[in-house]
Amino acid sequence: MWDKEIDKAFQSMKTYFARLPKIVSLVQGKMLLLYLAISKQAVSMVLVVRRAKQQILVYYMSHIITGAELKYPLIEKFAYTLV
Numbered sequence: 001m002w003d004k005e006i007d008k009a010f011q012s013m014k015t016y017f018a019r020l021p022k023i024v025s026l027v028q029g030k031m032l033l034l035y036l037a038i039s040k041q042a043v044s045m046v047l048v049v050r051r052a053k054q055q056i057l058v059y060y061m062s063h064i065i066t067g068a069e070l071k072y073p074l075i076e077k078f079a080y081t082l083v
Contacts, residue, residue: 002041010042017046017060024049024056032058038074041065 026032026049033055035046047059065072 002039014044014062017057024051024058026058040070040074 030049030051033048033050035048037044042062042064044062045060046057048055049058050056
């Protein structure tokens with residue numbers, strides 16, 4: 001169950017990713033890594049690239065699911081947030 005403690009941890013994670021000092025552009029031919037989290041209440045993803053044995057943030061997205069979106073199957077929740 002999503003409670004205040006989990007919400008606080010989630011907000012901390014979002015703050016951490018938002019404050020990362022390195023955000024890079026894509027380079028053609030470089031492999032990207034996508035970390036994805038989908039729950040009944042939220043969809044989040046982080047796109048990173050590996051450079052010099054580090055994972056560097058390229059893009060971050062988070063969407064809180066509300067209203068009619070709550071009725072969507074999990075995969076549709078993710079697809080809908082990308083549009």
